[in-house]
Amino acid sequence: MSTITWGILGTATIARVCVIPAIQASRNGRAHAIASRSIDRAQALAAEHNIPHAYDDYEAVLTDPAVDAVYIPLPNHLHHPWTLRALAAGKHVLCEKPLALNATEAQAMADAAQAAQRLLMEGFMYRFHPRSQHIKQLIKAGDIGQPCLIKTAFTFNLSDPNNSRYRPEMGGGALMDTGCYGVSLARWLLEAEPIAVQAHAIYG
Incomplete structure (x- = not known):
């Protein structure tokens, strides 16, 4: 090797x-x-x-x-x-x-x-985690039926106001930093693309 x-x-x-x-x-x-x-x-x-x-x-x-x-x-x-x-x-x-x-x-x-x-x-490290692989296999095999709803959340405390994650000009923001995990996970697990998107943001 x-x-x-x-x-x-x-x-x-x-x-x-x-x-x-x-x-x-x-x-x-x-x-x-x-x-x-x-x-x-x-x-x-x-x-x-x-x-x-x-x-x-x-x-x-x-x-x-x-x-x-x-x-x-x-x-x-x-x-x-x-x-x-x-x-x-x-x-x-x-x-x-x-x-x-x-x-x-x-x-x-x-x-x-x-x-x-x-x-x-x-x-995205989650795709290689045994738990994620097992969930995907369960869905693919039909063992849990046809999924009709998936909810994802990823949160943590970030107290530093100067962190790049708070700076839009640096590509910061909750969606880019943590929300992308949920979006990616849903698409990967279900092997499907969204047909409609709605967003709501709170600043400050």
């Missing part, structure tokens, strides 16, 4: 706590390089997870010939441009959710992946 060498763009908590440890613990993955706007943050995370290369420039990861695949845990509004750059550099991409801010961006990313003959995946 060949080893996949990973480059990481950013030092987000999800990268530090979940994804980088998973890469390092996998049978055929190895974190090779990490970049941050702050070289201190990049070097600290590299030291914490035994990553041999740390950069203060995302492009340095993309131009590193040893990097096979790139993980992108950047703020939402940066998913589209940096995914396109990574694909253009010949890298496979695992991009954090939401993949893009709109359908036009998402289609451009999918088209770029196809043109580059590289894999592009949105980072």
